[in-house]
Amino acid sequence: MKVEQFNPQRPGDLVDPATGWVNRRVFVDDDIHAMELERVFAQSWLFVGHESEVARPGDYVTRIMGDDPVILSHSSDGQLRVFLNACPHRGTLVCRADAGNSPSFICPYHGWTFRNDGHLHSLADKPEAYKNKVNFDDYNLVQARVGVYAGLIFATFNEAAPDLETHLGNARWYIDMFFNRTPNGAEVLGAPVKWVANMNWKYGAINFAADGPHALAAHGPISRMAIDMPMEALVEIAKNGPAVRIGNGHGCIFVPGPPGLPDWTGFDPAMVPLYEQMLSAGQQGLLKNMFNGVMTVFPNLSWVHFPVTLSPKKPPINFFNMRVWQPSSAHSAEIWAWFLADKESADEYKEASLRLGIQTFTGAGTFDQDDSEAWASMDKGSRGTIGRQRMSSFQMILASQEDRIADFPGPGEAYHSTYSEMSEFGLLLKWREMMQAGGA
Amino acid sequence: MPKVGGSDQKTEVSDRDYRRISRFLFDEAELFEDKDYQTWLGRVMPDISYRMPVRGVFEKGEQPKQKFTNGYFDEDFDSLVLRTTLWAKASTTVAESPPSITRHFVTNIRAYDSEEAGSFEVTSNVLVFRIRSTSTVHHLFSCRRNDRICEVDGELRLASRLVIMDEPVVQSPNLSFLV
Numbered sequence: 001m002k003v004e005q006f007n008p009q010r011p012g013d014l015v016d017p018a019t020g021w022v023n024r025r026v027f028v029d030d031d032i033h034a035m036e037l038e039r040v041f042a043q044s045w046l047f048v049g050h051e052s053e054v055a056r057p058g059d060y061v062t063r064i065m066g067d068d069p070v071i072l073s074h075s076s077d078g079q080l081r082v083f084l085n086a087c088p089h090r091g092t093l094v095c096r097a098d099a100g101n102s103p104s105f106i107c108p109y110h111g112w113t114f115r116n117d118g119h120l121h122s123l124a125d126k127p128e129a130y131k132n133k134v135n136f137d138d139y140n141l142v143q144a145r146v147g148v149y150a151g152l153i154f155a156t157f158n159e160a161a162p163d164l165e166t167h168l169g170n171a172r173w174y175i176d177m178f179f180n181r182t183p184n185g186a187e188v189l190g191a192p193v194k195w196v197a198n199m200n201w202k203y204g205a206i207n208f209a210a211d212g213p214h215a216l217a218a219h220g221p222i223s224r225m226a227i228d229m230p231m232e233a234l235v236e237i238a239k240n241g242p243a244v245r246i247g248n249g250h251g252c253i254f255v256p257g258p259p260g261l262p263d264w265t266g267f268d269p270a271m272v273p274l275y276e277q278m279l280s281a282g283q284q285g286l287l288k289n290m291f292n293g294v295m296t297v298f299p300n301l302s303w304v305h306f307p308v309t310l311s312p313k314k315p316p317i318n319f320f321n322m323r324v325w326q327p328s329s330a331h332s333a334e335i336w337a338w339f340l341a342d343k344e345s346a347d348e349y350k351e352a353s354l355r356l357g358i359q360t361f362t363g364a365g366t367f368d369q370d371d372s373e374a375w376a377s378m379d380k381g382s383r384g385t386i387g388r389q390r391m392s393s394f395q396m397i398l399a400s401q402e403d404r405i406a407d408f409p410g411p412g413e414a415y416h417s418t419y420s421e422m423s424e425f426g427l428l429l430k431w432r433e434m435m436q437a438g439g440a
Numbered sequence: 441m442p443k444v445g446g447s448d449q450k451t452e453v454s455d456r457d458y459r460r461i462s463r464f465l466f467d468e469a470e471l472f473e474d475k476d477y478q479t480w481l482g483r484v485m486p487d488i489s490y491r492m493p494v495r496g497v498f499e500k501g502e503q504p505k506q507k508f509t510n511g512y513f514d515e516d517f518d519s520l521v522l523r524t525t526l527w528a529k530a531s532t533t534v535a536e537s538p539p540s541i542t543r544h545f546v547t548n549i550r551a552y553d554s555e556e557a558g559s560f561e562v563t564s565n566v567l568v569f570r571i572r573s574t575s576t577v578h579h580l581f582s583c584r585r586n587d588r589i590c591e592v593d594g595e596l597r598l599a600s601r602l603v604i605m606d607e608p609v610v611q612s613p614n615l616s617f618l619v
Contacts, residue, residue, distance in 0.1 A: 096497065097496075097497055097498045097499045098496040098497050098498060098608070099496065099498065099503075099504060100498060100499050100504060101504065102499075189508035189510065190494065190506055190507075190508040190509050190510035190511075191494050191496055191503065191506065191510055192494070192510065193494045193510050193511065193512060193610075194608065194609040194610065195609065195610035195611075195612065195613065195614075195615075196609065196610065196611050196612065196613065197613045198574065198575065198613050199613075218534050221526055221531070221532035221533070222522075222526055222532075225522055225525075225526070226522075310518060310519040310522050311516070311518035311519065311522075312518070313518070334609060337510075338510070339508075339510060347507075350508065351508070354508055354510070354514075355514045358510065358511050358512065358513065358514040359513075359514065359515065359519050362510075362511070362512050363512055363610050363612070363613070363614055363615050364492070364512040364513050364614065364615035364616070365512075366522070366523060366526065368614065369534075369535040369614035369615065369616040370533065370534035370535050371534075372535070372613035372614045373534050373535045373572070373573070373574060373613065373614060373616075374534055375613070376572075376574040376575070376613050377574055380574050
């Protein structure tokens, strides 16, 4: 099947909700990429950082929203603010470091200086030199709207977007299971690692929304070694894990532990009473038997959490990897990846968790290194003149959409299998809606 | 890290040891190029630490001090065995099947006697030229290595390696090789 013609103003038509076919232009076309920066990224709430990255007043980190550089600032007055990293005078970056602590940002071109709350502090000449002909209220750093949920900081420049709580909706119930399961919540373990995948950002986002079967094809050998389970058993638990179409394009999967696996395997035992204090019975039930939890918050924030060991001498420990898929071009995505842990956990547990995370889920990670070559292969195979006319298949939805789990404890639509393609296709349905409408 | 020109208190190794250490690093580079990790693992200490921490761009050049350090590698002997075992067979790796083509250029070697007897502190620069199966356009990785190399029964062994990857954003989809 192929699409001969489509209305370039309605690229959402390239995703067919009825059949599960997606024209590959969606993943490789430069014009569509330019359009999604406007219709998806400039309209949506985007993740910019975690509260623990900017814990002290004056702390800042520089980030990317879509293709715009921004500064996430913990202003001296205690407020979290997000600014376009561009001097109102001529558009120069006013901050060129990844992170730091500073009362102000200084433009390198004319020395205009801005307080860390975004207000213009001084300019090249005295304000009087403008002879009262200029309104300096227009010369503060451009501020985005900021919303925080469970320590996750989001921002948008879209004044018309519904508030963050509405955007997250049912995803909050699942976010709480990872970021809000102890009284103090999560913290990042160090700065993000960054690398460039040769693929469209959506391949990553839908892979984490999430794709069950790739885990055993691309990661079969490392899974068997790091998880110490026969392949048949791994396939069995993956097929039996629920996939949740949460709504608003958010999606997740839960791969349950195999029969006989003790509850809370890989978790810090000291944290379990805190989980029991903070989480509902339904959340606890999913989490204590969770072998693998993977989720994407639309459009491009994802995480993965599961217990591994790379040594026969050591028991498995959970790592918790969070990442953003930056839409760098139609064919490349910078991946920014953090590791997190519950704040209350002991440093020894955090160190062990971080180390296993580094060994598995970074650009050199024993899992990620295989994904990235598979994703680069998808880009290569799909971008040609003939190739881009073909369809990518999410047709497992045809066999799965009636297969709802009636008594699933969480909100959204839960389907029986991580092989169902239901939750990952949900992200493309939201993308379709935003691309058609020209905005949120 | 030693000062430029070794101007601090460290003692440079003898010419003989410098030749031995250089040969050890050049041999290692060839083992990496040939993907002969089995032989390489025979030349490292069982308590090896192999790390490549995250890099960034900061006002004073240095990362503000943080309690935890993220990175690309934080390996012990067991995890190095597991990684290299995966790369050894086409059926157990996607990243290295077909294997990437790498050439390791090792330069700027400085070697000092360590405070620990029979042990050397060695720094070197490495440039890795790499071609992956999905990209025949090469990518270059520039790195600094801080090594501790020790002598066991007359043979040199790698005891620890800290790799400073110079790119803050690694412009390549994966790092399925050793430096």
